Amino acid sequence: MQVTMIVNDVEVTREIEGRLLLVHFLRDTLGLTGTHWGCDTSNCGTCVVWLDGEPVKSCTVLAAMAGGHEVRTVEGLAKGAELDPIQQGFMQCHGLQCGFCTPGMMMTCRALLDKNPDPTDAEIREAISGQICRCTGYSTIVRSVRWASVHEAAEALKNEEAGAQA
Amino acid sequence: MTAVQEPKTVTFDDNDQKPVGFGRMLRKEDPRLLRGRGRFVDDIQLNGMLHLAILRSPFAHARIVSIDTSAAEAYPGVRAVVTGAALAELGLAWMPTLSNDVQAVLATDKVRFQGQEVAFVVADDRYAARDALELIDVEYDVLDPVIDVRKALAPEAPLIRDDLEGKADNHCFDWETGDADETEAVFARADVIVKEDIVYPRVHPAPMETCGAVADFDAVEGKLKLWSTTQAPHAHRTLYAIVAGLPEHKIQVIAPDIGGGFGNKVPIYPGYVCAIVGSIVTGKPVKWMEDRSENLISTGFARDYIMRGEIAATRDGKILAIRTNVLADHGAFNGTAAPVKYPAGFFGVFTGSYDIEAAYCKMTAVYTNKAPGGVAYACSFRITEAVYLVERIVDCLAAELDMDPAELRLKNFIQPDQFPYETKTGWVYDSGNYEPTMRLAMDMAGYADLRKEQEEKRARGELMGIGISFFTEAVGAGPRKNMDILGLGMADGCELRVHPTGKAVVRLSVKTQGQGHETTFAQIIAEEIGIPPADIEVVHGDTDQTPFGLGTYGSRSTPVSGAAAALVARKVRDKAQLIASAMLEVTVADLEWTKGSFHVKGDPGKAVTIQEIAMRAHGAGDLPDGVEGGLEAQICYNPSNLTYPHGAYICVVDVDPGTAQVKVRRFIAVDDCGTRINPMIIEGQVHGGLTDGVGMALMEMISFDEDGNCLGASLMDYLIPTALEVPDWETGYTVTPSPHHPIGAKGVGESATVGSPPAIVNAVVDALKPYGVRHADMPLTPSRVWDAMNGRATPPI
Numbered sequence: 001m002q003v004t005m006i007v008n009d010v011e012v013t014r015e016i017e018g019r020l021l022l023v024h025f026l027r028d029t030l031g032l033t034g035t036h037w038g039c040d041t042s043n044c045g046t047c048v049v050w051l052d053g054e055p056v057k058s059c060t061v062l063a064a065m066a067g068g069h070e071v072r073t074v075e076g077l078a079k080g081a082e083l084d085p086i087q088q089g090f091m092q093c094h095g096l097q098c099g100f101c102t103p104g105m106m107m108t109c110r111a112l113l114d115k116n117p118d119p120t121d122a123e124i125r126e127a128i129s130g131q132i133c134r135c136t137g138y139s140t141i142v143r144s145v146r147w148a149s150v151h152e153a154a155e156a157l158k159n160e161e162a163g164a165q166a
Numbered sequence: 167m168t169a170v171q172e173p174k175t176v177t178f179d180d181n182d183q184k185p186v187g188f189g190r191m192l193r194k195e196d197p198r199l200l201r202g203r204g205r206f207v208d209d210i211q212l213n214g215m216l217h218l219a220i221l222r223s224p225f226a227h228a229r230i231v232s233i234d235t236s237a238a239e240a241y242p243g244v245r246a247v248v249t250g251a252a253l254a255e256l257g258l259a260w261m262p263t264l265s266n267d268v269q270a271v272l273a274t275d276k277v278r279f280q281g282q283e284v285a286f287v288v289a290d291d292r293y294a295a296r297d298a299l300e301l302i303d304v305e306y307d308v309l310d311p312v313i314d315v316r317k318a319l320a321p322e323a324p325l326i327r328d329d330l331e332g333k334a335d336n337h338c339f340d341w342e343t344g345d346a347d348e349t350e351a352v353f354a355r356a357d358v359i360v361k362e363d364i365v366y367p368r369v370h371p372a373p374m375e376t377c378g379a380v381a382d383f384d385a386v387e388g389k390l391k392l393w394s395t396t397q398a399p400h401a402h403r404t405l406y407a408i409v410a411g412l413p414e415h416k417i418q419v420i421a422p423d424i425g426g427g428f429g430n431k432v433p434i435y436p437g438y439v440c441a442i443v444g445s446i447v448t449g450k451p452v453k454w455m456e457d458r459s460e461n462l463i464s465t466g467f468a469r470d471y472i473m474r475g476e477i478a479a480t481r482d483g484k485i486l487a488i489r490t491n492v493l494a495d496h497g498a499f500n501g502t503a504a505p506v507k508y509p510a511g512f513f514g515v516f517t518g519s520y521d522i523e524a525a526y527c528k529m530t531a532v533y534t535n536k537a538p539g540g541v542a543y544a545c546s547f548r549i550t551e552a553v554y555l556v557e558r559i560v561d562c563l564a565a566e567l568d569m570d571p572a573e574l575r576l577k578n579f580i581q582p583d584q585f586p587y588e589t590k591t592g593w594v595y596d597s598g599n600y601e602p603t604m605r606l607a608m609d610m611a612g613y614a615d616l617r618k619e620q621e622e623k624r625a626r627g628e629l630m631g632i633g634i635s636f637f638t639e640a641v642g643a644g645p646r647k648n649m650d651i652l653g654l655g656m657a658d659g660c661e662l663r664v665h666p667t668g669k670a671v672v673r674l675s676v677k678t679q680g681q682g683h684e685t686t687f688a689q690i691i692a693e694e695i696g697i698p699p700a701d702i703e704v705v706h707g708d709t710d711q712t713p714f715g716l717g718t719y720g721s722r723s724t725p726v727s728g729a730a731a732a733l734v735a736r737k738v739r740d741k742a743q744l745i746a747s748a749m750l751e752v753t754v755a756d757l758e759w760t761k762g763s764f765h766v767k768g769d770p771g772k773a774v775t776i777q778e779i780a781m782r783a784h785g786a787g788d789l790p791d792g793v794e795g796g797l798e799a800q801i802c803y804n805p806s807n808l809t810y811p812h813g814a815y816i817c818v819v820d821v822d823p824g825t826a827q828v829k830v831r832r833f834i835a836v837d838d839c840g841t842r843i844n845p846m847i848i849e850g851q852v853h854g855g856l857t858d859g860v861g862m863a864l865m866e867m868i869s870f871d872e873d874g875n876c877l878g879a880s881l882m883d884y885l886i887p888t889a890l891e892v893p894d895w896e897t898g899y900t901v902t903p904s905p906h907h908p909i910g911a912k913g914v915g916e917s918a919t920v921g922s923p924p925a926i927v928n929a930v931v932d933a934l935k936p937y938g939v940r941h942a943d944m945p946l947t948p949s950r951v952w953d954a955m956n957g958r959a960t961p962p963i
Contacts, residue, residue, distance in 0.1 A: 036208075040458050100206065100374040124889075
């Protein structure tokens with residue numbers, strides 16, 4: 001069957017098997033290997049991408065189900081050379097070690113901040129509770145999200161002030 | 167020694183611009199990983215690459231009667247179907263394990279654990295390969311399995327290893343350490359003896375990335391290129407050469423980015439060998455990636471020790487002796503990854519951090535119908551089991567003596583002036599200063615206040631527990647006179663080359679799986695030769711690009727390879743000094759080194775930088791007599807001893823009396839790993855290990871039903887902590903450098919995994935004191951805690 005979807009702002013059309021999972025479509029068909037696969041059972045969350053802006057586990061979504069929808073992956077997080085604040089936060093706060101869960105974690109955390117720009121630690125932990133990291137012990141991931149939150153707020157304030165001056 | 171608490175607030179202004187030296191530095195590996203541009207094994211795509219899937223046994227113990235592969239071979243897209251019989255013709259049906267046992271690559275006679283490899287399919291894509299597995303028809307004659315390790319040596323137990331000539335029972339090996347008679351004599355005169363049966367259940371490292379490989383055999387060149395999830399690429403290459411009969415120089419093993427290892431990626435698994443055979447048979451590159459169930463049921467598990475601990479002491483709390491008897495479950499093949507002379511790993515350090523008079527351990531290891539493995543999950547070669555035993559039994563003694571567990575530990579510590587300290591089982595602890603570490607943890611925790619709070623809560627019927635553990639680890643294997651893996655000495659190579667413009671490349675034999683080697687090793691080199699870390703490229707994980715060495719596990723990278731890096735940099739610096747003396751026209755003795763340059767003593771203005779020296783080393787003009795051009799060096803470092811990090815951990819738990827749910831409220835970890843290279847990375851290592859500890863203590867267990875079905879075969883059944891099960895970690899540190907390591911560093915990667923489970927279990931048992939509980943086995947799930955509260959706790963296996 002043929003499927004068409006928008007992936008990281010680009011429309012793609014491919015001939016696929018009906019049973020192809022979205023994670024394999026992204027990784028093997030499109031070569032977007034930043035999204036990982038870790039468990040088959042929706043427990044680990046290394047495969048989290050956005051489907052129409054909502055984080056989903058792409059190992060339990062058929063590629064066909066994403067047809068006509070918009071998908072965003074970790075490759076679509078940075079704006080060119082500039083890392084998204086969530087990516088900067090993970091770097092600054094050592095929110096990653098092996099980096100395998102990181103793309104999924106960042107997609108979930110970015111979505112959290114889009115909805116709730118100033119989350120509490122408990123809200124951050126709740127947001128990532130469907131995902132597993134074996135390396136970091138989560139404290140540094142919580143700090144990373146807070147870093148992004150604080151820096152985005154500061155940036156927004158700066159932009160507001162600049163706007164007021166203009 | 168300094169005792170400084172980690173700052174509570176994190177500052178972000180210290181970054182990659184750090185010119186030289188130790189301290190927090192952002193990681194060099196992060197930019198690619200953050201952009202989704204890491205390169206893990208499953209990310210490798212080669213032209214014409216095929217996919218391999220493995221058919222596994224549904225039974226724990228069964229004779230293979232017949233295998234019919236015809237339907238699978240006829241399935242569209244299938245290129246090859248290979249069984250054990252076909253491998254036997256190539257002499258590849260069996261391979262050596264890391265413990266000098268043998269393991270089936272594909273079963274020929276019998277299957278010996280559920281999930282054992284029986285056949286494989288190579289097909290055009292991964293879906294077709296899996297489809298074809300369903301079409302392979304295997305007829306099994308099911309045999310009784312040996313699942314209960316306690317019954318493995320019973321006369322009526324079915325024989326598992328009938329492949330071994332003359333084998334008549336399921337006995338694997340016996341091992342002992344210490345002095346039995348001396349220990350008995352001390353026990354005989356002790357005031358108090360406490361005994362406890364303590365089980366460390368089977369658990370699994372379950373790294374987020376499962377195991378896999380891409381094999382690309384070039385028949386014309388006779389060269390094999392293998393990308394694989396390995397923590398020890400060089401050791402693997404040598405073993406492939408031995409197993410497959412391929413010449414070693416024609417094998418290139420590449421460990422690209424690795425998605426966590428924790429010891430799971432130390433052994434050679436049948437799947438890697440299958441991928442190699444698949445590529446040879448089809449003439450195409452072949453990828454094998456196991457799924458999560460395959461990872462959990464067939465690859466290197468950890469622990470599975472049934473221990474009886476005994477401790478003897480005086481009435482006033484002086485520990486005199488520790489004795490233990492261990493029954494070890496090694497599964498169907500002895501796949502333990504440990505130095506050859508250490509079949510029980512480093513379990514011999516079970517005397518812990520205490521100055522005692524005698525110790526003895528007797529161990530019996532057996533085969534069962536379970537997956538092989540045994541040394542994994544950040545265990546520092548079985549030190550997890552040893553530390554759990556001693557720290558649990560010391561707490562049992564404290565309860566018996568009605569003494570505070572912190573006070574009991576403080577009373578028995580090896581004292582600073584006793585180092586180097588030889589234990590009663592023959593381990594020489596290099597350095598330690600235990601009391602300040604313990605005191606710092608108690609201060610951070612507010613120990614006295616916690617005990618007061620506990621008392622008040624107990625009066626109200628609330629269950630709050632405070633658990634302590636104090637560990638000493640032995641990491642950095644190891645001196646080659648004692649330690650080898652299948653005859654390969656546990657040394658590590660390092661090569662440093664400074665380019666003409668003063669940039670450098672350092673090549674390591676160890677391999678990161680997330681520990682941040684590309685950063686830490688750049689910092690070590692920078693500290694020694696003054697080239698900024700940003701100007702140093704760290705190359706690792708490719709046997710064609712790096713010197714030989716035994717790889718990363720057992721927290722050995724910093725103690726062994728880190729020492730190699732420091733020493734190779736000093737070698738380069740020595741050569742640079744010769745060249746500098748020519749450039750400045752003074753004798754070598756007249757030169758002084760400050761980070762990054764040599765200057766004439768008493769005349770700091772007359773100086774040459776390392777970058778200027780590098781250009782001169784490669785440039786025109788004469789060099790001093792006997793000095794070759796270039797600025798590079800190579801070294802192979804053989805450690806003179808292990809390093810012995812230590813730490814004090816305090817855990818605070820609340821147990822819900824109505825549901826028996828344990829909540830870890832606080833966890834304070836004070837680690838001493840000697841000289842600290844990058845505190846940010848060290849803190850990360852500790853946090854990860856503490857989380858493992860919560861998993862093992864409260865959630866994780868690989869168990870089996872009586873037929874040998876693995877009950878922890880998916881992440882729905884094998885529970886790993888998420889962000890909701892763990893607290894915000896509180897860490898601190900002390901610094902007691904290693905006297906024999908060139909920069910005084912000790913390993914730290916596994917400290918927290920080793921040290922945290924007893925702290926958590928001790929806390930839960932402490933919380934259950936009103937119920938008269940003295941011990942309960944991990945994992946302390948609500949049902950197991952409930953059973954303990956109701957006086958019916960049983961061992962988990």
